[in-house]
Amino acid sequence: AQSVAQPEDQVNVAEGNPLTVKCTYSVSGNPYLFWYVQYPNRGLQFLLKYITGDNLVKGSYGFEAEFNKSQTSFHLKKPSALVSDSALYFCAVRTGYSSASKIIFGSGTRLSIRP
Amino acid sequence: GAVVSQHPSRVICKSGTSVKIECRSLDFQATTMFWYRQFPKQSLMLMATSNEGSKATYEQGVEKDKFLINHASLTLSTLTVTSAHPEDSSFYICSAREGPGLAGPEQYFGPGTRLTVT
Numbered sequence: 001a002q003s004v005a006q007p008e009d010q011v012n013v014a015e016g017n018p019l020t021v022k023c024t025y026s027v028s029g030n031p032y033l034f035w036y037v038q039y040p041n042r043g044l045q046f047l048l049k050y051i052t053g054d055n056l057v058k059g060s061y062g063f064e065a066e067f068n069k070s071q072t073s074f075h076l077k078k079p080s081a082l083v084s085d086s087a088l089y090f091c092a093v094r095t096g097y098s099s100a101s102k103i104i105f106g107s108g109t110r111l112s113i114r115p
Numbered sequence: 116g117a118v119v120s121q122h123p124s125r126v127i128c129k130s131g132t133s134v135k136i137e138c139r140s141l142d143f144q145a146t147t148m149f150w151y152r153q154f155p156k157q158s159l160m161l162m163a164t165s166n167e168g169s170k171a172t173y174e175q176g177v178e179k180d181k182f183l184i185n186h187a188s189l190t191l192s193t194l195t196v197t198s199a200h201p202e203d204s205s206f207y208i209c210s211a212r213e214g215p216g217l218a219g220p221e222q223y224f225g226p227g228t229r230l231t232v233t
Contacts, residue, residue, distance in 0.1 A: 036224075043121075043208055043226035044159075090158065094222075102149065103210070103222055105159045 002027045002095045004074075006106040013081045013113050021076040021109045023091030032094040033074045034103065035065055037087045044090070050074060061085070081113045117143045119211045121225035128199055128232055136194045136228045138209030144189035145211035149222070150182070153206040165192055199232040206230075 004025045013019045025031050035047040048059025055067045065076045076089060091106040118141040128134045138148060147166050151159040163179075165171040165186035173179045181203075183195040192211075196203050209225040 041206075041227075041229065044224040046224075100164075102161055102164060104161065105151075107158045110156075 002093050002104055004033070004091045004093045004104065004106040006089075006091055006109045008109050009107075010110045010112065013111070015083050015113050015115050016080050019078050019081045019085070019111065019113070021089050021091075021111060023074045023076065023106060024072050025074055025091075025093055026072065027093060029096070031067075031074075032097065032101075033065075033067065034092040034094070035059065035063070035074075035076050036090045036092060036105075037061075038090065038108075039087050047076070047089075083113045083115055086111055086113045117141070117211075117213070117221065117223045119145075119209065119223045119225040121207075121209055121228050123228060124226065125229045126231070128230070130200055130232055131198055133195055133197045134199055134230060136196075136207055136209075136230070138192045138194070138211065138225055140190045140211040140223070143211075143213050145192075145213065146189065147212045148186055148192040149210040149212070150184060150192075150194050151208045151210065153208060153227075155206075159208060162194075196230065199230070201232045204230055204232045 033050045036044040038044050047063050048057050050057045050067045058064045063078050089109050092103050094103050095101045120139045122137045150162045152162050153159045161174050162177045163171045163173045163184050165184050167186050167189050171184035186192040206227050208227045212222045
């Protein structure tokens with residue numbers, strides 16, 4: 001079965017420092033990976049996705065993610081954190097490419113940026 | 116990008132009553148819609164997948180008679196929580212996908228509906 005794991009419930013970073021939110025995946029076949037962000041009492045906002053191609057994917061709000069096949073990881077990164085980046089982040093995997101495929105979410109990581 | 120709306124954004128209902136949540140794709144036709152449920156400080160759990168004009172496919176452990184899903188048109192899916200109980204209180208998020216494809220179809224998420232059952 002396809003799945004993603006987010007090993008950290010919470011990540012704390014000082015403003016201006018680089019941040020990393022970890023995600024590892026388990027898929028059969030080629031992975032189709034996503035990062036979403038959720039602000040309190042709000043829906044999900046799409047940040048970026050990886051289908052194929054360059055291992056470094058650039059997304060919204062200055063975020064990027066690095067696909068590492070050998071480590072089965074898809075960590076989210078940002079060079080310089082902002083207080084406004086504080087939110088709940090979800091890694092997700094799509095179970096295939098067909099119309100029957102689904103998006104399955106990781107457990108989420110709460111990112112807290114201190115001023 | 117494409118927009119998915121949900122109505123209502125918040126609803127409070129009494130135990131034993133039913134409540135309907137609407138999910139609309141505003142500027143595209145959604146061949147497939149998904150319903151997720153999110154408990155406080157937890158992840159999104161997929162409840163069911165619905166395709167326009169056919170019966171929904173429910174995930175294991177989701178009661179199909181309690182959570183009625185109708186996908187009557189390419190722009191509207193509804194989730195009805197029947198005989199709601201306090202344990203049904205949750206944040207319900209719908210998602211809509213355009214037609215088949217590889218780079219597409221993209222999947223877009225609604226803003227969510229907060230259901231509180233008293």
